[in-house]
Each structure stands twice: as structure tokens, then as C-alpha cells.
Amino acid sequence: MEAWTRAELGALGEQLAVDYLTLQGLRVLARNWRCRYGELDIIAADVANRTxxxxxxxxxxxxxxxxxxxxxxxxxxxxxxxLAGLWLAGQDERWHAVRLDVIGVRIGRRPTPEITHLQAVG
Structure with missing residues (x-):
């Protein structure tokens, strides 16, 4: 396997996560949202239950x-x-719920990337 830079690896992992979330029926609203306090990798909407x-x-x-x-x-x-609170404060839309998820992407151990999705971590 060729060597990846951290930035390339991160970008690939995020794209795989976006593809995965889209297949799960979520709508991606933003990627790499930044403010002075940090960055959110992906902001998505579970439209069915307004989360x-x-x-x-x-x-x-x-x-x-x-x-x-x-x-x-x-x-x-x-x-x-x-960060989620800051993003939400800037939105007009109201949500019934908010969830923090983590997606782990492991590349290189198997021919296809392995995705682990932990929902509601905090």
C-alpha cells in the first residue's frame, strides 16, 4: 500500500463516512464546519425523525x-x-433531537475499508 499523508487519509475517511451516511438515509448538511473553537467533521440530518x-x-x-x-x-x-450547540444556534431550522456519532474508518487491513458507526456517544 502506498503511503498516505494524514490529510489525504483524513479526507478519504471523511468521504467514505459521507457515502456510508448517505446510504443509511441521512442527508449531509455540512462538512468540515469550522469556528474559532474547532471543527465538526460532518453535520447530517436524519430527516425522518428530525434529528x-x-x-x-x-x-x-x-x-x-x-x-x-x-x-x-x-x-x-x-x-x-x-461545537454542535454553536452550529445549532446559527440555524433557523428546529430539531426534535441532537445526536453525536463517531464513525471509524479502517483502511488497509482488508481490501475494502471497514466502517464502525457508534451512535449517540455523548
Whole structure:
């Protein structure tokens, strides 16, 4: 396998996550939304039940950093909640619910990327 830069790997993982979410019936509203406090990888809508879904994408090529579960610390969840609140404050649409998800993308271990989707992490 050729060597990927971190940016290339991250971009590939995010695109695979977007494709996966779209197949799950979610509508992607924004990618790489930034403000002074940080960035949200993907903001999607579960239109059927009017839920805003904020997705953190973790792309890995090996086991070196642990699984997806270890990637989302309580500090990370707090930061994602804060960013989600800031994004929501700028929207006109009202949501019935808000959810924080994590999608792990593992590339290179198998011929096709492996996707792990953890819903409602915090």
C-alpha cells in the first residue's frame, strides 16, 4: 500500500463516512464546519425523525491508536457538544433531537475499508 499523508487519509475517511451516511438515509448538511473553537467533521440530518447528527470521523490504517471507542474521550465529547450547540444556534431550522456519532474508518487491513458507526456517544 502506498503511503498516505494524514490529510489525504483524513479526507478519504471523511468521504467514505459521507457515502456510508448517505446510504443509511441521512442527508449531509455540512462538512468540515469550522469556528474559532474547532471543527465538526460532518453535520447530517436524519430527516425522518428530525434529528441533527454531528459526526466525528476517525480514520486509521492500523491498531496503533486503539479502536474508535478509545478515540472519543469525555473531553472530546464536551468539545463536540459545544461545537454542535454553536452550529445549532446559527440555524433557523428546529430539531426534535441532537445526536453525536463517531464513525471509524479502517483502511488497509482488508481490501475494502471497514466502517464502525457508534451512535449517540455523548
Amino acid at each position: 441533527a447528527v454531528f459526526v466525528e470521523v476517525k480514520t486509521r490504517t492500523g491498531e496503533g491508536f486503539g479502536g474508535v471507542e478509545q478515540a472519543v474521550t469525555p473531553d472530546k465529547v464536551r468539545r463536540l457538544r459545544r
